[in-house]
Amino acid sequence: MDLTHSSHTHKESFITKYIFSTDHKMIAKQFMITGFTMGFIGIIMSVLFRLQLGWPGEKFLINELLLGSWANGGVIAPDKYLALVTMHGTIMVFFMLTAGLSGTFSNLLIPLQIGARDMASGFMNMLSYWIFFVSCIVMLVSLGVEGGAASAGWTIYPPLSALPEAIPGSGLGMTLWLISMALFITSSLIGSLNYIVTIINLRTKGMTFSRLPLTIWSFLVTAILGVLSFPVLLSAVLLLVFDRSFGTSFYLSDIFIGGQALERFGGSPILFEHLFWFLGHPEVYIVLLPSLGITSEIVSTMSRKPIFGYKFMVGSILAIGGLSFIVWGHHMFVTGMNPFLGAVFTITTLLIAIPSAIKVFNYLTTLWRGNIIFSPAMLFSIGLISTFITGGLTGLILGDATLDINVHDTYFVVGHFHIVMGLSAVFGTFAGVYHWFPKMFGKMMNNTWGQVHFWITIVTAYGVFFPMHFLGLAGVPRRYYTNSSFPMFDDFINLNEIISIFAILAFLGQLIFLFNFLYSIYKGKKASQNPWNSNTLEWTTPVEHIHGNWPNDIPEVHRWPYDYNKPGYEEFIPQNVPLKKGETDSGAH
Amino acid sequence: MEHQLTYSTSFEENKKAHEPLLWIGLVSIIMFFAGLTSAVIVSSTSATWQLFSLPSSFLNSSIAIVLSSVTYQAGYVFLKKQQQSIAILLFAITLTLSLLFVYFQYAGLSNLYQQGIFATGSQSTTSSSYFYILTVLHIAHLFFGLISLLYVSIKTMLNKYNNNNYLGVKISLTYWHFLGILWVYLYVFLSVMMSK
Numbered sequence: 094m095d096l097t098h099s100s101h102t103h104k105e106s107f108i109t110k111y112i113f114s115t116d117h118k119m120i121a122k123q124f125m126i127t128g129f130t131m132g133f134i135g136i137i138m139s140v141l142f143r144l145q146l147g148w149p150g151e152k153f154l155i156n157e158l159l160l161g162s163w164a165n166g167g168v169i170a171p172d173k174y175l176a177l178v179t180m181h182g183t184i185m186v187f188f189m190l191t192a193g194l195s196g197t198f199s200n201l202l203i204p205l206q207i208g209a210r211d212m213a214s215g216f217m218n219m220l221s222y223w224i225f226f227v228s229c230i231v232m233l234v235s236l237g238v239e240g241g242a243a244s245a246g247w248t249i250y251p252p253l254s255a256l257p258e259a260i261p262g263s264g265l266g267m268t269l270w271l272i273s274m275a276l277f278i279t280s281s282l283i284g285s286l287n288y289i290v291t292i293i294n295l296r297t298k299g300m301t302f303s304r305l306p307l308t309i310w311s312f313l314v315t316a317i318l319g320v321l322s323f324p325v326l327l328s329a330v331l332l333l334v335f336d337r338s339f340g341t342s343f344y345l346s347d348i349f350i351g352g353q354a355l356e357r358f359g360g361s362p363i364l365f366e367h368l369f370w371f372l373g374h375p376e377v378y379i380v381l382l383p384s385l386g387i388t389s390e391i392v393s394t395m396s397r398k399p400i401f402g403y404k405f406m407v408g409s410i411l412a413i414g415g416l417s418f419i420v421w422g423h424h425m426f427v428t429g430m431n432p433f434l435g436a437v438f439t440i441t442t443l444l445i446a447i448p449s450a451i452k453v454f455n456y457l458t459t460l461w462r463g464n465i466i467f468s469p470a471m472l473f474s475i476g477l478i479s480t481f482i483t484g485g486l487t488g489l490i491l492g493d494a495t496l497d498i499n500v501h502d503t504y505f506v507v508g509h510f511h512i513v514m515g516l517s518a519v520f521g522t523f524a525g526v527y528h529w530f531p532k533m534f535g536k537m538m539n540n541t542w543g544q545v546h547f548w549i550t551i552v553t554a555y556g557v558f559f560p561m562h563f564l565g566l567a568g569v570p571r572r573y574y575t576n577s578s579f580p581m582f583d584d585f586i587n588l589n590e591i592i593s594i595f596a597i598l599a600f601l602g603q604l605i606f607l608f609n610f611l612y613s614i615y616k617g618k619k620a621s622q623n624p625w626n627s628n629t630l631e632w633t634t635p636v637e638h639i640h641g642n643w644p645n646d647i648p649e650v651h652r653w654p655y656d657y658n659k660p661g662y663e664e665f666i667p668q669n670v671p672l673k674k675g676e677t678d679s680g681a682h
Numbered sequence: 683m684e685h686q687l688t689y690s691t692s693f694e695e696n697k698k699a700h701e702p703l704l705w706i707g708l709v710s711i712i713m714f715f716a717g718l719t720s721a722v723i724v725s726s727t728s729a730t731w732q733l734f735s736l737p738s739s740f741l742n743s744s745i746a747i748v749l750s751s752v753t754y755q756a757g758y759v760f761l762k763k764q765q766q767s768i769a770i771l772l773f774a775i776t777l778t779l780s781l782l783f784v785y786f787q788y789a790g791l792s793n794l795y796q797q798g799i800f801a802t803g804s805q806s807t808t809s810s811s812y813f814y815i816l817t818v819l820h821i822a823h824l825f826f827g828l829i830s831l832l833y834v835s836i837k838t839m840l841n842k843y844n845n846n847n848y849l850g851v852k853i854s855l856t857y858w859h860f861l862g863i864l865w866v867y868l869y870v871f872l873s874v875m876m877s878k
């Protein structure tokens with residue numbers, strides 16, 4: 094290897110260290126703080142509109158307090174309910190679970206786990222964060238404009254999104270949504286480019302692809318999905334902007350406003366759905382895959398056992414990534430699609446069950462007879478396995494055109510995607526935070542409060558989303574402000590109340606996490622260098638962060654990352670420990 | 683705080699990542715145009731899809747951009763042979779050809795406009811809107827190519843390229859070829875989808 098030994102002293106000012114930092118570890122923290130703040134706003138929104146769903150028309154002081162003119166008299170206005178749902182979905186999917194999750198853990202772990210000084214381009218990395226930051230600000234500002242925030246759902250289907258005069262939220266709110274998302278996409282693309290190139294080019298000596306931790310594999314595939322799918326969303330958004338502001342009609346046809354035909358023809362809103370979901374489905378894996386990687390790592394470490402079927406785990410990440418591009422039609426079964434095409438999308442969708450099941454079995458086999466340490470990170474990882482199964486099973490129903498047609502756009506869908514994507518990704522995020530908190534802040538989080546947080550979260554989360562399936566089966570539609578004018582849904586008012594109570598409790602449970610998090614940063618127990626006795630390279634760096642990660646040479650890698658309880662050897666063997674005489678790399682076969 | 687670092691893999695070595703960065707960037711541009719051209723295909727199934735004839739200007743522009751790829755490549759070859767002056771001449775020709783390209787694109791679009799084929803507004807059709815947007819988006823990407831071409835030319839004039847330091851030129855050149863291929867694809871595609 095080419096050794097360019099050059100000494101180099103590094104001085105940083107406050108600004109370059111904390112604000113315009115190019116150090117991946119600091120950028121990771123920035124993404125985490127920003128993403129989690131957005132997530133917190135998103136969860137508060139969900140609690141507020143759950144109040145309306147649980148007790149329709151009832152006055153709540155908190156609504157008026159937090160929403161002001163959106164909830165005069167303490168009741169959320171119907172159009173503002175739609176704005177809240179739209180912003181909640183947008184914030185959760187993109188800001189919290191795409192940027193917040195990938196931004197945090199890809200940035201933190203890619204250089205540390207592959208053995209690199211930093212990202213391929215620290216400058217682009219910084220740019221990615223700051224563009225994200227601006228896009229957050231624009232999205233939040235849109236909450237305050239006349240007419241209110243975008244209200245067409247997180248999927249912003251035209252014509253609601255294409256005609257500024259359609260509903261109040263279609264005006265300036267929608268324009269800002271589009272600007273914010275264009276920025277977001279730019280940020281995400283820049284970030285993903287960096288992640289991919291770093292993983293491919295800057296691995297340390299000995300870090301072959303078959304020795305990459307599964308976290309890195311999942312971040313790699315996530316970034317590839319982003320590079321392939323976000324540009325398509327950008328193209329969809331661009332055409333939408335033209336329809337809104339420049340008088341084209343890509344998505345518009347046969348529109349009547351007040352009985353008056355609009356002079357727009359030739360377009361089709363279905364075209365938007367195709368373009369949107371070509372991104373949209375890979376997007377759910379962009380949200381999910383990092384959590385699968387994070388939990389694979391944690392499950393192996395905390396069971397003190399090698400991950401079962403490493404190659405199959407990698408293969409199934411790749412298979413899921415590949416398949417995710419040919420299933421988008423399952424969101425469009427009721428658009429009048431040719432039934433033959435529907436059958437094709439049904440088949441491709443159901444195929445995803447195979448790699449998903451492989452992952453589940455490998456998780457369970459890894460746990461089987463392990464010396465399980467039930468740390469909060471491990472509990473949340475097991476929680477993810479649970480939600481991945483329960484949410485995945487309802488995916489089989491929704492993926493089948495003939496069944497989906499019955500429950501499309503009902504609460505069944507809301508229940509499904511919250512469990513399989515929302516909860517799984519959130520659990521993975523929490524697991525990651527508990528596990529790598531010592532790496533990020535040099536302190537330990539409180540274990541007991543972590544356990545309490547987990548149990549409250551899993552119980553209340555299922556309490557919120559499990560009953561939604563029954564609402565959906567009974568036909569209760571999603572995105573409705575109230576169902577009180579449909580007598581057949583009167584029976585469900587109690588159920589809705591229970592869901593809302595669980596939602597409030599779920600929210601309160603998160604305050605425990607917030608407290609534990611903040612408290613531990615300042616007052617937590619000091620972390621040792623390798624608190625979980627883990628094998629991966631990030632634990633060979635000093636507790637205190639330094640620019641360039643390793644004070645001396647970057648460690649060389651000699652083995653795969655899962656040498657836990659290798660028969661005849663130590664309890665755990667970090668990746669940088671050379672093979673003993675006669676020892677073979679367990680990952681090599 | 684100060685740290686002494688001995689780099690076994692230095693930060694500088696991150697430079698080797700620049701070329702892959704470009705390639706993956708190109709992939710995302712390809713996906714962007716793939717999204718748009720797929721949209722054209724979906725929209726073309728509408729009963730109101732209108733055909734029009736493409737002005738010959740677009741054929742001229744296509745020839746210009748292909749030639750510019752050839753001259754840029756040749757300039758690169760001469761640059762590597764340390765024949766700066768020939769390289770600069772070829773870069774200048776490349777620049778001229780690309781400006782010619784932009785001119786022909788402009789002439790073609792204004793020709794369409796005079797025929798009453800508009801980009802937007804109630805008299806436009808989706809096919810004409812697509813045509814204008816795709817053409818202009820390509821020029822927007824060309825703009826960055828032009829900047830990099832100028833940058834390379836100036837650095838050549840200042841004699842800043844010596845052996846083994848052609849990475850910047852190579853990246854600019856690769857992007858330039860990409861722009862040419864992209865336009866030829868768009869030209870053929872749009873001709874098939876839209877011309878009478």
Ligand code: HEM
Nearest residue numbers: 139178179182185186246247507514515571572573596599
């Ligand atoms: C306490 C936590 C949460 C609660 C109580 C909650 C509740 C809800 C409810 C009631 C809806 C409205 C459904 C409708 O009317 O169609 C909704 C929509 C949505 N939620 Fe959540 N949610 C939570 C967390 C999350 C998370 C973590 C995600 C991340 C994936 C998420 C993503 C979405 C999306 C994408 C929508 C659809 C928005 C739309 O219809 O445009 N939510 N949520």
Ligand SMILES: [Cu+2]
Nearest residue numbers: 374421423424
């Ligand atoms: Cu999908």
